[in-house]
Amino acid sequence: MEKLGIEPSLLLAQVVNFLVIMVVLQKLLYKPILTMLEKRKKEIAEGLHLTQKMREEEERLKEKQEKALAKAREDALQIIEDAKKQAKETEKELVAEAHTQAAAIIARAKTEAEETKNAATSAIRREAVDLAVVMAKRLLTSVMGVKEQHALISKRVKDLESWVAREEKKS
Amino acid sequence: MTLHISLAAERLWTVWGLPISNSLLTAWVVMGLLIVLSVLATRKLTMVPSTGQLIAETLVGGLHDFFGAIAGKRLDQFFPLIASLFIFILAANWVGLLPGVGTVGYFRSEKAEAAVEQQAAVIPGAEVAVPTEEDSHAPAAGTVAEETTASSAAAATKEEDGHGKTAFVPILRGATADLNMTLALAVVAVIAMQYFGFRNLGAHYLGRFVNFKDPILFSVGILELVSDISKVVSFAFRLFGNIFAGEVLLAVIAFLMPFFLPLPFLMLELFVGVIQALVFSMLTTAFLNVAVSHGEEEHAAAEHHASA
Structure with missing residues (x-):
């Protein structure tokens, strides 16, 4: 033992040294670090969970949006269709009205022309x-x-006079 | 110039009856270093770690995962012990490799040595003296406390008139290159095995050593007792042998060729330091596991029997 340098007091001192460093490291190093690691682990798990949730929410919203878009597109198409139909109807109506108006104008013009002609004829007469x-008169004089x-x-x-009366009666 | 190698740690002073050896001093330095570093690393713990915190987290978390693979569900009980074993042994091994440790010291006459304590710290049988031609030119400066910074090979003994031989005493010596340290660690480890055994199994744990149920179990108990005692010895000498041998190797290499040649050996010793720390802590974990799971199969079988 002596040749190896083993001494009970030194041995005891080193045992105490190790126990001291063990307790100190447990207090100063392992406990806080492991607590921190555990905390971070939890945080990360929470974060991942949240991300997953967010992703699902996003998916849901996207679907909703797509649905709304599709519906809007359909609606727009419907509206255009309706508008076209209405436009066609209006066009038809307008054309018909124009036709009748034209006919009326022509008729009125015809009667007017007739009247003018009659008036001219009587004036000439x-x-x-x-x-x-x-x-x-000239000849007879x-x-x-x-x-x-x-x-x-x-x-x-x-x-x-009698002729005129007859004529008038005739007309 | 001579090469100085001492198997035992040299004694520096005696304070209140406690001999202060140079390796005890180094152990305190290592402790101080570890405490300061862990305070610095864990002073301000944040979710987003700073570099120091990250290193500490990697070390502690890595050890936790690593030993968790061996210790399983009982890791939380063992962790302070085995992690401290690893960290402390690693730090002690590496501090022993620092320049100046084992090389910075002073010369002391044998008379003074005897005055410090009855027994000489340097064991004559373990002293290797390699005389060189420089010996004759060496100045007689033995009385002056002198720092030798040239290499890890230190001039060990010098002739001096009047006082006879003087011995070189390094102020610091690798903490694990001293049997007191390694034996202390081994004793702590083996006592911890018994402690955790009793704590987990109660009186049933005693059956590991003393068992009168049948002669085979009785002799197995004696074997277990012997093996636990031998564990102390094997733990202590494995660590001491590796680290001390490494230091001797480095001293010899540096003595032969002080420049460049020691570098690969230094690398090797860094590696050995990690390996020995790992071996010590891993073996402790494995033995702890064995101790706390003693007779688990019997227990399980008995319970199964009872329930069936």
């Missing part, structure tokens, strides 16, 4: 009568005397 009277002229004229006027 009157003028022709006046002209005939003047011409007859040169051929007959005043008495005969008057008799003839009044006879002719009577004839004319």
Whole structure:
């Protein structure tokens, strides 16, 4: 023992040394570090769990959004379709109205033209009568005397009046 | 110039009856170092670790996982002991390799040596003296306390008139290169085995050593007793032998060729330091496991029998 340098007091001192360092390291190193590691482990697990949840939520929202989008698209298509239909109807209506209006305008124009024609015809007729009277006057003055002229004229006027009356009755 | 190798740790002083050897001093240095480092590493623990915290976490967490694979569900009981064994032995092994440890010291006449304590710290039989031609030129500066910084090979003995021989005493010596240290660790480990055995199994644990049920179990008990005692010896000498041999090897290599050649051996010794720390703590874990699971099969069988 002596040759190996073993001494009970030194041995005991080293045992005490080791026990001291063991207790100190347990207090200073292992406990806080292991607690910290455990805490971090928990935190990470929680974080992962949360991430998973978030991902699911995201998936759900995405699905919802997609559904909404699809529905919106469908709606839009429907609306366009409706609008087209309505437009066509309106067009048809407009065309029909235009047709009737055109017909009415044409009819009115026709009657107007007729009236104008009638008025012109009667005016021409009157003028022709006046002209005939003047011409007859001139001719008769040169051929007959005043008495005969008057008799003839009044006879002719009577004839004319009766003609006019007849004509008027006719028309 | 001579090579100085001493199997035993040299005694520096005696304080209140306690001899202070250079390896005890180194053990205190190692302890101080470990305490300071762990305080620094765990002073401000945060969720996002700083570098120091990360290193401490890697070390402790790694040990926890590593020993968890051996100790299983009883790890929490054993962990302070085996982790401290590993960390302390590793630190002690490595501190012994630092330059200056084992080389910085002073010369002491044998008379002074005898005055410090009755027995000389340097065992004559374990002293290897390699005389070289430099011996004749060596100045007689033995009385002056001198730091030898040249290499780990230290001038051990010098001739001096009047006082006779003087001995070189290094101030620091690898803590695990002293049998007191390794024996202390071994004793703690083996006592811990018995402690955890009794704590987990109660009086049933005694059946491991003393068993009168049948002659075979009785002799097995004696064998167990002997093996536990031999564990102390094997633990102590394995660690001491490896580390001391490493230091001797380094001293010899440095003595022969002080530059560059020691480097690969230094690397090797760093590696040996880790391996020995690992072996010590792993064996302790395995033996602890054996101790606390003594007679588990019998227990299980008995319970099975009772329930059936």
